[in-house]
Amino acid sequence: MDVVERPALDGARANDRDMGFGQFVRTGTVMEMKAFTGVTGAEGGYAVPREIDAAIDRLLVSTSPIRSIANVVKVGSAGYRKLVTSGGTPSGWATEAGARPTTASPVFQEIAPPSGELYANPSASQAMLDDAAFDVEEWLAGEIAAEFARAEGQAFVNGNGVNRPKGFLTGPVTAEADAVRAFGTMQYLASGAAGDFAANPDARLIDLVHSLRAPYRQGACFVMNAATLARIRKFKTADGAFVWQPGLSQAQPQTLLGYPVVEAEDMPDIAANSLSVAFGNFRLGYLIAERSETAILRDPYSNKPFVSFYANKRIGGAVMNAEAIKVMKFSAS
Template sequence: MDMEIETEVISQSFDLVSRQDEAEKAIKVLRSDVDEVKARLDRVSRAASRPALDGVVKTESPEVKSFVTGYLRQGRETELKSLSGLTPGDGGYAVPREIDAMIASALKDISPIRQIAQVVQVGSAGYRKLVATGGVASGWVGEGDDRPETASPTFAEVAPPSGDLYANPAASQAMLDDAGFDLEGWLSAEIAVEFAAAEGSAFVAGTGVNQPLGFLASATSLAGDAVRPFGSLQYIGSGDAAGFDANPESKLIDLVHTLKAGHRQGASWVMNSATLAEVRKMKTSDGAFLWQPGLVEGQPDRLLGYPVVEAEDMPDIAANQFPIAFGNFRNGYLIAERTATSILRDPFTNKPFVHFYATRRVGGQVLDSAAIKLLKIEA
């Protein structure tokens, strides 16, 4: 009897140990699951805490996921071909709309001329626009008088020269393999910075050969709006062959009033920082500065009541240069660009780095030559 009891006790002890082992294993599995959930939540929290670029909210659409994870990170093209809008063109794939919007938003923020010019989206390489160069005849007649026939308006065609703007940022394979690396945000920012630098120079002084025609590369003339050929910009002299004369403020005031009153609504100054440094020192006869800082955060600095845009591609103050432009660039300069940015992934040219060759077709030209005026350094 005692033997049976002892055997039963031993058996129950083994059962208890076995159950404890099973419980410990279950606890370990549960802890592992909890740790995995915590890790996922941490990754989501870090992703959510990243600031959106200029208010553009990143989406987790299948199109973006497939493009970023499948093509940009791993170079797979098969899954892209089944997605609408992602077709190979010009040697690359058109980026999803969400990423393209991030690039466009950053471009608008850091490209000075793009901020103030007129921008149109086109679906093809060429873009043309007709601009009326003269109004129709008008007059007064009595109630019973004959109505004379009005003259026909005259038009000029504006076809902005364009070219393929490209950027070629590179990332290491280790960066691409890191799931925490924000490839989408990094690539958008890199492309936007490179695009902004290249197009900023072209919008100011581009030759028009496989690139936009800059407003400073357009024809110039001393003639007023009534007699000046269409497409040429009016300028006034600074009064000194090497800089400004003794009364520089009078030249700036003259420059403002060469612009028609309608264009002065929305006009702005464009100059580089070196020129702005000289302008900020200018005073009126009573000792007041012409330049006034913005009194409210986010408001631009002003010169003679008009905002100042700093464009580093504008020339410095030197003989026969045009260091200052004043005008309504929304009416005066046209930027035409193809809507889609294309990207070609290149892991072979510069191993172990992966290059992302991004292209976008951009054109530009003076639209209304009466809306932009220039100051030339000359006697």
């Protein structure tokens, strides 16, 4: 007798969302996991599965603007170091049979981006987690990404380097050109007036663009907040043309003097001596070093009937090439 395999009724179908990480989030059921502390699973946390970690990274890129334009590297420990050469290897000319004296060697500088533990601790009631229609993974990724994006966005711009990244606006700045200023010091151009643009503000922006040497201008962009951008979008040249150019399609970015603009709300508003406009190649100028995994610990005991999800990631950042980023200082000189 032939046996006919009938499809299961809707109520008997296996719910894929109750498997794997979703089951762990809802009930704390043991799943395949990695020890966070290197001792035992019970004493630490568990690495987030690849799917949800990727979701967090995608959300961070879309909401943390500096991350989307900087150089992001994955590291395995907090002791990350990067070597940068300052200056080149001198060369010389000689005749066919002339002597070739020894030339100077390049000078190395060590970059050690300060880092800290970035964490989020969202909670949900157990009743919410038990609801089969609730997408636990999407909620968790969104909560963590929103908090991480807010905190790291502020740190990449204004972080003081104490248990967190060092922002690119918190380092030393000077009006000296590339060839004479100290390594790690960023150059600023004055706007011409304290807390405002001077006459011909479009000319000041052009000066800012061309203070960046040609190799760095390939891939450069402006960085400013929305209030500053609103002012600049109204600027016109002497012949009445706007310096701001809208994109011709959704895929083509809107440009300022031919370069894309990134809105970063943590950039300061225009005020006396503020560094409210940055222009540079952040891929070459700013380094973000982070652990490749986000760790998460499920805590159903501390705040019953709520379940807390403690997530953390070690992340660091610092300027690695001060020649690749220029800023405008709103001062007379």
